[in-house]
Amino acid sequence: MRHSQETVKAGIFGIAGNVILFLIKIILFFFSGSIAILADSFHTLSDSISSMLMLAGIYKSRTPPDREHPYGHGKTEYFVMVFMAIILVFAGFMFSKEATLRIMKPIELKIDVWILSGLLFTILIKEAMSLYAFRVVRRTGSKIVQVDAWHHRFDTITSVFVLFSLIVQRFGIVRMDGIAGFVVGIIIAALGLKFLKDAYDRIMGVPPSIDMVRGIKEIAMGVDGVRAVHDFIISNVESFPIITFHIEVDRNLSVEKAHSVADEVEKMVQKEYGGVCVVHVDPACEDQSVREMLKCLKERIKDVEVVQDVYTVSKTEKGFVVEIVFKRNTEAGKKEEVIDLIRKELVKRFGVENIEFQERPGFLPEK
Missing domain, CATH: 3.30.70.1350 (Cation efflux protein, cytoplasmic domain)
Known part of the structure; x- marks a missing residue:
């Protein structure tokens, strides 16, 4: 429950911060006319939308199992990741298209120092938001907050690049604004494609981590009477793990005793990883x-x-x-x-x- 509260707090913090930064960047765009700042502002707005979707995903994933979904709703966050990724891909390609036109027909911009200072301020705030989100990820392990954290981090990086391009623009390289807008758009689209692939892999099913397998083996081998462990099948790893594997016990044990050993292994594994654990007993050779x-x-x-x-x-x-x-x-x-x-x-x-x-x-x- 504490972890759920932390992820919700991270989502609310992300929404509020991104909305404020979006408004600041839009003001900077109106006074500068920079396509790069406009692209960057909508990158920030997409972060705000993704944070809203993140909160919706977290809320839905916390819904208890029901008649139609006996395994719970933990995978909801991956479908939310798909929507978040699509938003990024669409926004990225749109801004790359507009930036290409700006490269072909550049406009000389008047970039005042206060505009550069304002952009630098947004960079510092955004990096603080990124650091906070990554701290929540380390504490909770939430994949959906991890996506949001990377949104913040890439927004910081793209804003730094935009700031650099505007400084260069002041020295007469007028196409730099369009180039920066194009690069930012491609980065946004690439990030969306990456998250789309990650969501697809998670929905289809991925192998458990080596650390998880090693941890289960250690738990099983720590139960008195277990000689060996093998034949693992671990599915639906994060939302509701279904864990099955074989243990080897002394072939002279009674059925009752062998069942008792397997039952203890199941209880210990479920206590550590949740979900369901089913153990098959083999006679040791x-x-x-x-x-x-x-x-x-x-x-x-x-x-x-x-x-x-x-x-x-x-x-x-x-x-x-x-x-x-x-x-x-x-x-x-x-x-x-x-x-x-x-x-x-x-x-x-x-x-x-x-x-x-x-x-x-x-x-x-x-x-």
Whole structure:
């Protein structure tokens, strides 16, 4: 709740600050006629609109799960990011177009010192807003506030560039105003495209962070009775994480005891990361030859670029089963080639036959 209040406060602060800065820049534009200042002022206005959308996204994402949305509304912020990004792209291209006309037909501007001073004042205020927003991001981890923070930072950078162009303009380089406006427009559009891609990736689903996977492993291995952890599937990472993985326990444990171990792991993981955690229990392999085989495979795949991991090696009545994970987008022919090489090496080193390879999907960050 404290984090939610901080993000709301950051949104309100951003709206108020951007509206004031927009009005100041519009006044500077009216007295200077600079297309660069006009573009910069609307960049600031777009920041104000994005802050309003940010608040709407935060409010909606805090809505509890309902009948139609049992996983909550946490992904709302990513759809808000899409709208924010579209605003930036549109504004950027429009100002680049107008600035191109100013480059082709430059206008000599009269830039007084007080206009430069006013622009410098807006730069200092905007950077203070950026620093505050990034501090909120560090405390809350909010992606949508991070977008807003970068809006502030890029507004600062573009304003610095505009200030520089106006200073140069005073020395007679009349096309500099149009050039600055064009560059600012391209920066705005590029920033919008970046956020659009980031929102798309988040909506479609991205792998969990390595730190998150490592943290879950540490929690699970810290529970008495857990021998190993593997086969992770972690989805909907930020808004409502759904976490599943396998643990290995002593094969001689009773069903009741094994269930108790898994239940403790689930509780510990859910306490740390929220969402839902479901743990599958595997019997730990006690066969030394199989353990040596798995160790050999773990070492061998370090030199194989397309293999992400080897989960387990198990012994059956017919032979051995190896669970292998290939990196995404690996071609079928390459997979068969790698499996054939590994099979030959296992036969040569361990004298085993009847090796079945089962490919498992990979959901973790690729190495």
